Amino acid sequence: xxxxxxxxxxxxxxxxxxxxxxxxxxxxxxxxxxxxxxxxxxxxxxxxxxxxxxxxxxxxxxxxxxxxxxxxxxxxxxxxxxxxxxxxxxxxxxxxxxxxxxxxxxxxxxxxxxxxxxxxxxxxxxxxxxxxxxxxxxxxxxxxxxxxxxxxxxxxxxxxx
Numbered sequence: 001x002x003x004x005x006x007x008x009x010x011x012x013x014x015x016x017x018x019x020x021x022x023x024x025x026x027x028x029x030x031x032x033x034x035x036x037x038x039x040x041x042x043x044x045x046x047x048x049x050x051x052x053x054x055x056x057x058x059x060x061x062x063x064x065x066x067x068x069x070x071x072x073x074x075x076x077x078x079x080x081x082x083x084x085x086x087x088x089x090x091x092x093x094x095x096x097x098x099x100x101x102x103x104x105x106x107x108x109x110x111x112x113x114x115x116x117x118x119x120x121x122x123x124x125x126x127x128x129x130x131x132x133x134x135x136x137x138x139x140x141x142x143x144x145x146x147x148x149x150x151x152x153x154x155x156x157x158x159x160x161x
Contacts, residue, residue, distance in 0.1 A: 007035040012109035014042050014100045014133065017074045020115055020146040027144045028113040029082055040088040042103045043075050044096040097132025109139055116143040
């Protein structure tokens, strides 16, 4: 596909498949429509050995397989709500930051859309995944702020007189 001046041809939506993914997907979908661009979705499953330091005294392969099967099902359901075909859905094992970048590069994405939890302080401006994607990507990155809701305690105290 020829590149459109100032536009995007391929958008890589990186999701963790939580509720917050819907907000990130809305932005990616809006971009896709605005530029008539292809929308691709990637979900990265971090291996349990990475998440827990690798020194686990038991075989987690069956647990990892269940996680994979569940993620595959959730990704397919999520993608269906966005009308993203199966050939544009990627379920990958590895470190989210590097695998999102790798998938975007492999598919020739012009922009990666990823969720970012708003935190306090400059060092925590982006979540670790969004920050890792931003600093290693060879294309634009749109970090959509998610998870900025009141806590249950704040909600309860604001409802009382």
